[in-house]
Amino acid sequence: NAGVTQTPKFQVLKTGQSMTLQCAQDMNHEYMSWYRQDPGMGLRLIHYSVGAGITDQGEVPNGYNVSRSTTEDFPLRLLSAAPSQTSVYFCASRASSYNEQFFGPGTRLTVL
Amino acid sequence: SQKIEQNSEALNIQEGKTATLTCNYTNYSPAYLQWYRQDPGRGPVFLLLIRENEKEKRKERLKVTFDTTLKQSLFHITASQPADSATYLCALGPKNTDKLIFGTGTRLQVFP
Numbered sequence: 001n002a003g004v005t006q007t008p009k010f011q012v013l014k015t016g017q018s019m020t021l022q023c024a025q026d027m028n029h030e031y032m033s034w035y036r037q038d039p040g041m042g043l044r045l046i047h048y049s050v051g052a053g054i055t056d057q058g059e060v061p062n063g064y065n066v067s068r069s070t071t072e073d074f075p076l077r078l079l080s081a082a083p084s085q086t087s088v089y090f091c092a093s094r095a096s097s098y099n100e101q102f103f104g105p106g107t108r109l110t111v112l
Numbered sequence: 113s114q115k116i117e118q119n120s121e122a123l124n125i126q127e128g129k130t131a132t133l134t135c136n137y138t139n140y141s142p143a144y145l146q147w148y149r150q151d152p153g154r155g156p157v158f159l160l161l162i163r164e165n166e167k168e169k170r171k172e173r174l175k176v177t178f179d180t181t182l183k184q185s186l187f188h189i190t191a192s193q194p195a196d197s198a199t200y201l202c203a204l205g206p207k208n209t210d211k212l213i214f215g216t217g218t219r220l221q222v223f224p
Contacts (some may be wrong), residue, residue, distance in 0.1 A: 006156075031210065033212065041216065042155070043203075044214075045212070048211060082165075092155075098163075098205070101158060
């Protein structure tokens with residue numbers, strides 16, 4: 001099992017560009033989440049999903065879109081990148097609410 | 113407002129001693145609490161889960177306590193080793209939601 005995979009590992013964008021961060025898991029987990037991690041701010045929840053076709057907002061959803069068309073994939077779209085979105089992004093999955101969460105290796109995004 | 117607070121300052125302890133990390137929360141009603149370890153440049157890794165009706169959980173050299181009256185969890189590493197040096201994150205699973213909300217983390221440094 002590959003676990004949770006994320007692509008790309010690094011990305012540099014210019015302000016106003018759009019892009020999609022990819023996330024996939026092969027553990028058949030229902031729950032998937034996106035977090036961003038900034039120095040001194042910890043992990044902040046952007047969006048999450050409890051199954052295919054179901055998504056909801058986390059603490060910091062503005063500027064990001066998600067969709068969940070399959071159990072395996074949960075892409076995160078940046079609509080119009082801003083320097084404030086410079087961060088490390090982690091995707092995570094878990095089987096259900098009480099279960100341990102598995103994290104991907106992260107994507108380091110810089111917006112110039 | 114809702115907060116999950118962990119010591120922002122690093123905890124430095126000598127090898128062999130017990131490390132104790134604190135997680136305090138306000139305006140949350142958690143169904144459970146989890147602890148994760150994060151090494152630099154990597155995603156967090158799950159360590160332990162404790163439910164609201166449990167006072168204590170142990171796993172090898174790790175012990176977690178959960179006091180819903182004090183709104184606090186303590187995370188202990190006994191006989192600490194330099195390999196335990198990392199950032200430790202607590203995460204809350206609030207009742208009536210499927211979110212998992214993280215604290216800011218505490219960096220632990222164990223020196224020989």
